[in-house]
Amino acid sequence: MSDSGMLDEVVRRWSDGQRPGALLGILEEVQEHNKGDYLSESDLRRISELTGTPLSRLYSIATFYSFFNLTPxxxxxxxxxxxxxxxxxxxxGLLADAAMRLNASGFNIDEDSAFTTADARITVRTVACFGQxxxxxxxxxxxxxxxxxxxTKLASLITRLINAKPAQGGEK
Ligand code: FES
Structure with a gap:
């Protein structure tokens, strides 16, 4: 969740002159500022209040674009x-491998599209198509x-991530 001073400032800056793409810009900047790179419900509520945009519209935007996250x-x-x-x-099978190697016990491969490890080090999510x-x-x-x-290649990439040094502090 954002500190409200930062969020209000981002909205104020983007709303000056109603710049094109303002809503996307606001959502992107607020997400970037948040530890965990996500938009919380309270962020979306505050943005809705400040911009007069219905909350449902903000949710549709945040769920349509794959670079927005609604969980840390x-x-x-x-x-x-x-x-x-x-x-x-x-x-x-690759997704199942990742879930097994990362002990994502509550992850349902047929219903869920993402999980994050308990230590918050690795998020695994799916995409509809990379275009490749x-x-x-x-x-x-x-x-x-x-x-x-x-x-085999996936296992070695996962091992590399597990063994990588955790980021210090993690504050943004
Ligand atoms: S289906 Fe995977 S890249 Fe298109």
Whole structure:
């Protein structure tokens, strides 16, 4: 959740002159300022109040664009593509592997689209398509795309993340 001074300032700055893309800009900046890179319900309520935008509209924007998060994110992010091409080439198994290796016991592969490890170090989420179907299955790790992923390669990427030094402090 944001401190309200920061949030009010972001809204004020973007609303000056009703700049195009203001709502997206506000949501993006507020998320960037938040530890855990996410938009809390209270953030969205305050933005709704300050901009006069219905809360439901803010939720539709935040859920439409995959770069917005509504729950706190881990230090590292693994994104597994669940589009048709990637599914056909084994992305469900990759997601199951990640959940098993990261002890995501409450994660339901058929219903949930994301989980974060208990120590908040790693978030795993899915995407509908990266637009690189010819290279399926595709997985990204901290924004770096990996094509033709398999269980062995994924296991070694996960081990690397687990062994990476945790970020100090984590404050933004
Ligand atoms: S279906 Fe995975 S990149 Fe398109």
């Amino acid at each position: 994110q881990g230090e590292h992010t693994i994104v597994v593509c669940r589009g048709t091409a990637c599914h056909t080439r084994g992305s469900r 179907c010819a290279l399926a299955p595709v997985v990204s790790v901290d924004g770096v795309m990996y094509s033709r992923m398999n269980s």
